[in-house]
Amino acid sequence: MALKFDQTTQNARILSVGAYRPPRVVPNSEIVDRIDSTDEWIQQRTGIQSRHFASADQSLIDMATIAAEIAIKRAGITADQIDSVIFATISYPYQAPSAATELLVRLGNTKAAAFDISAACAGFCYGVALANDMVRSRTSKYVLVIGGEKLSDFTDPDDRATAFIFADGAGAVVIGPSDEVGIGQTIWGASAESREAIVLEPSYLEYKNNPGKLDLGWPNISQQGQAVFRWAVYEIAPVALKAIEAAGLTPDTLAAFIPHQANERIIDSLAKSMKLPDSVAIARDIRTTGNTSAASIPLAMDALLIERPDLHGKSALLIGFGAGLVYAGQVVELPPKAL
Ligand code: UT7
Numbered sequence: 001m002a003l004k005f006d007q008t009t010q011n012a013r014i015l016s017v018g019a020y021r022p023p024r025v026v027p028n029s030e031i032v033d034r035i036d037s038t039d040e041w042i043q044q045r046t047g048i049q050s051r052h053f054a055s056a057d058q059s060l061i062d063m064a065t066i067a068a069e070i071a072i073k074r075a076g077i078t079a080d081q082i083d084s085v086i087f088a089t090i091s092y093p094y095q096a097p098s099a100a101t102e103l104l105v106r107l108g109n110t111k112a113a114a115f116d117i118s119a120a121c122a123g124f125c126y127g128v129a130l131a132n133d134m135v136r137s138r139t140s141k142y143v144l145v146i147g148g149e150k151l152s153d154f155t156d157p158d159d160r161a162t163a164f165i166f167a168d169g170a171g172a173v174v175i176g177p178s179d180e181v182g183i184g185q186t187i188w189g190a191s192a193e194s195r196e197a198i199v200l201e202p203s204y205l206e207y208k209n210n211p212g213k214l215d216l217g218w219p220n221i222s223q224q225g226q227a228v229f230r231w232a233v234y235e236i237a238p239v240a241l242k243a244i245e246a247a248g249l250t251p252d253t254l255a256a257f258i259p260h261q262a263n264e265r266i267i268d269s270l271a272k273s274m275k276l277p278d279s280v281a282i283a284r285d286i287r288t289t290g291n292t293s294a295a296s297i298p299l300a301m302d303a304l305l306i307e308r309p310d311l312h313g314k315s316a317l318l319i320g321f322g323a324g325l326v327y328a329g330q331v332v333e334l335p336p337k338a339l
Contacts, residue, residue: 010135010136011182012131012178012182013175013180013182013333014332014335015142015336016071016335016338017074017172017173017305018067018070018302019301019303022053022054025051025288026050031163045263046165046265047286047287048165048264048287050288050290051290060099060150061103063169067148067171067298068146071173072107072144074338075142079108080109080111082109083141084131084134084142085100086115086116086130087146088126088148089123090120090123090293091148091149091154100114100115100146113140117130119294119322120293120326121320121322122188122321122326122328124171124296125188125297126326128173128175128330132175132183141176142175145172145173146170146172149168149292151166151291156218162220165263165291166221166292166293167292169289170299171295173335180333183330183332184246184332185247186330187239187329189326197227198324199221199222202217229263232321233266233273236327240319240329241274243330244317244331247315252275252277252279252280254331257271257274257276257282257317258283258316260321261283261286261299262291262321264286267282267283267286285304296320313333313335313336314333314334316332317331
């Protein structure tokens with residue numbers, strides 16, 4: 001017997017964005033001594049000048065709550081109107097219950113559907129893809145998508161390959177109904193043969209299976225920087241072009257490019273490969289925010305809209321890529337000015 005499913009679809013868009021960066025600014029000068037590096041090397045190789053670190057008593061959920069509350073207020077709705085919460089993160093320190101359900105309690109709406117996704121630096125774009133489909137199929141009316149990380153808890157300050165890259169913060173968007181299409185088709189996938197390129201280990205199970213083996217160390221991120229750099233530069237540009245085409249645009253008709261903030265040289269290389277003209281605004285939040293993985297795109301979106309308020313309501317290509325290796329990109333209409 002055929003089941004019933006309401007076939008009428010509903011267009012979706014990003015209604016608002018909210019961002020939170022912890023107050024402590026950490027310049028390169030605070031990082032370099034422990035890794036035998038220099039401010040000049042870090043700026044030349046990555047574009048990073050400084051980043052924000054949360055304090056020891058400031059949790060991922062503390063940061064996410066502030067970003068979420070800003071986004072909800074700017075959307076002109078209240079927390080109890082949120083139907084679903086999608087929380088993208090790799091630095092929530094519990095397997096269960098989810099970060100999304102803890103956030104629900106903080107927001108005072110304990111009834112919404114809530115779950116986390118683990119897609120690292122592509123997590124926010126994965127969340128946007130899911131939220132778009134949920135609103136389109138009328139599974140939810142308002143979806144809160146959060147990208148949040150406290151990577152300072154999982155980065156070894158003595159690791160020359162990562163200590164200068166990762167940072168803390170949270171960004172959120174509310175996705176809801178729209179008259180027009182506000183989110184283009186997502187182009188996504190994986191290069192899972194490169195799963196070892198970025199890892200956060202050892203796992204909890206390794207501690208259980210190796211009692212007393214203290215040299216296992218604290219779980220920290222490690223990455224094969226050059227291999228990931230090459231993959232990002234060569235594999236992600238075609239994905240970005242497909243996302244632009246799927247949205248019915250061309251690179252020269254985009255208003256903005258808001259990629260994952262991994263390395264300013266990757267951002268420049270992608271822009272060059274796509275032949276983006278100077279008229280396309282490029283988010284370079286990495287300079288003062290570092291690489292905040294799942295949080296980097298909504299944080300960069302918020303910063304770009306503060307710098308360029310004329311971009312509210314204009315088209316932007318979002319593209320995330322990272323551990324897995326996984327990627328996702330879509331063109332969105334940037335949120336309107338807050339009500
Ligand atoms: O967010 C998830 C996705 N992640 C990414 O997209 C990250 C992609 N990778 C990168 O952004 C870059 O690979 C890094 C920024 C991580 C590293 O930059 P790189 O240009 O690939 O550096 P490298 O590892 O090729 O090292 C180049 C040189 C070496 O010296 P020699 O052999 O040329 O003399 C290293 O020893 O730089 C040296 N080096 C450093 N020097 C000062 C490596 N790390 C450092 C350091 N400070 N921290």
